[in-house]
Amino acid sequence: MEKTSLNIDIKEEQKQAREEIKKQGLRVLVCAGTGCVANGALGVIERFKELGADVSVLSDYDKMTIVPTGCHGFCEQGVLVSIPDKHVTYVKVRYKDVEEIYETHIRGGKPVERLLYTDPQTKEHIFKDEDINFYAKQSRTALKNCGNINAEDIDEAIAVRGYEALYNVLEENNPDAVIETIEKSGLRGRGGGGFPTGRKWRFTAANRGGKSYVVCNGDEGDPGAFMDRSIMEGDPHKLLEGMAIAAFAIGADEGYIYVRAEYPLAIKRLKKAIKDAEARNFLGKNIMGSDFSFTIHIKEGAGAFVCGEETALIASIEGERGMPRPKPPFPANKGLFGRPTLINNVETLANVPVIMLNGADWFAKMGTETSKGTKTFALTGEVNNTGLIEVPMGTTLRQIIFDIGGGIRGGKKFKAVQIGGPSGGCLTEEHLDLPMDYDSLIKAGAMVGSGGLVVMAEDTCMVEVARFFMNFTKNESCGKCVPCREGTKNMLKILEKIVQGKGELSDLDLLEELARTVKEGSLCGLGKTAPNPVLSTLKYFKDEYIAHIVDKKCPAGVCTALKTVVINEEKCKGCTKCARTCPVGAIEGTVKQPHHINQDKCIKCEACLKSCPFKAIELK
């Protein structure tokens, strides 16, 4: 195929963009992701701007520029402020701290030690983020630019090789070669299913010729996962470039990004990025002077988990209820508006430009035999360092939770980690050294899913967790398939019965039977995977279920109905305060004598617990 001569020189654009950045002088990067904004990032930015207005006082720079960036990932420690030229990252920065950073470090040249990250083990102050354990053990590919560039400035994206891969692809003008590279890289869908991306592209490309679409699935509905949000907020151009490359490969000229309505900042930044890219002719008609045209629209979701399923997502873009449709026909043949459609998730598409730039072999070198490259995980729950991480496929849970995550919060004991959200399962101590990739996780009864990792400690009740997820899937079941609609409802009823201490042993068999029915009788992934949290907790924590049913006890002390409120007679001074507080008159006793609680009357509201000045009332 003949090469296309393009009307721009991307290397020249990069040079100019880098010069523009040099003109910014001293760059102060302030994280302005959703997490840091909640912690007051906008105030920090304002304060820096006020202080930096008088640039004449800077000795080694003639200017200081405050750069609001996307998510750094280390949300727990926000607001994050980093000054690359001074090799420093400050954590937990608040409005009142800005002046000190400015006066002492930026002007005075002395780092502000109290705002540095302190290693919880060694208690040492750490200057550079690459030395913080949380970052040191990661390898960032899809997230590489997140937190390092101004997400709202296209020049910053260009300076870090944004749109270079698209340029190369258009110049080469060989769509099949692009698909071959993606196939060879071994990239698999990062949204949950893990379907080989290259193969999906090839299926869709087989229908080249007529109208077809590229759809980006940004409906990150999995509770506990926020990698797609971070990419859309922190490096939107990478996503647009990935979509454009995909569109070129399969012969599409129109694309949609379906974003959850819960992500207003992502929507805003994507809209700006699309506008800027169109202005530079990186999107739109005859991109960079080639024959290839591609436009992108944004569709806001309206709050339905099932829309993460590709056929439901298509229905939702068409303006209908987001109900899954039977496959076949697959979207590759008959998708959006009845036309061939390629659907990939945000993280998958964000990997595309990087693979095209560095080559399939580079990507395939990372990861395991069947799962190549890196994967982002949202590390949350009872772990010290919560945040967004990216590691090579095959990294073990132990490395993630204890090296990167810094271990369990408050010195508690690790119990389990829930992976893959409501479709996934839990992994326990015995899985800590399991390499995390698509296939080993499936074997262990869990799944990578979108990559939400919720760490649970000894005081988390696994039956309650199962009930929580079942409540979620019951609410989100679209109602099309009876086994899913009625099955999840009845599974929830049983779980509610158990956490209330009214369960029977036969309920466990019934749960398993219902689980099988829901799995087998449902059309889409939601129903097929909805019983997973129940099945995996039943597999690894059956003793907890039995404790709830037989002993009527919640070993973790979470389930209210199974708690007993008692008065410690040694501590009770007989002040009568609790008896006066109790709304149902369940506390009896005489003044200056230890009181006791009539368990038949007690409603476990714990009002007495809070009222006791001697901490004599305990939960058992």
Add this chain to the structure above:
Amino acid sequence: MLGGADMSIATKISTKKLDEILQIYDYKKSNLIAILQKVQEEYRYLPEEAMIYIGTKIEGLSPATVLGVATFYAQFSLEPKGKFEIKVCDGTACHVRGSMPVLNAIRQKLNMKEGQLTSENGLFSLETVSCLGACGLAPVVVINEKVYPQMTSDAINIVLDTLLKEEE
């Protein structure tokens, strides 16, 4: 007073306003969700009359289909929401770190029953959402787009007190 939970005060529907919204979205069936979002932005809920109007104005739609879409998505509300829309995140991370005590504290403070959407005075509406993607700051509460990180029962009481004071 505000419309609020008082359903006897029917919201005045302006067909002119609805036409404007329909115009922006080309009267297109595939834009129905965006149209309903805009309508809800305008009235703080989806009035029945508005849904009927949209259902008759767009080709290929019926009022029943519009109602079907409106009831399918969690974002749409068929009763008026409060001036302050409180969303308590009950995603996994928030749940594990104690979003339920925060929710109960709000209910207690605002005197709201389980399942009640809007407070008696129409000032607050309360709902749980499954994940806001701010899991690193769990548990979070969002009030009219502002994210309140790492909430506790005490902290949310302070936040609500401030809002109540502003309203006085």
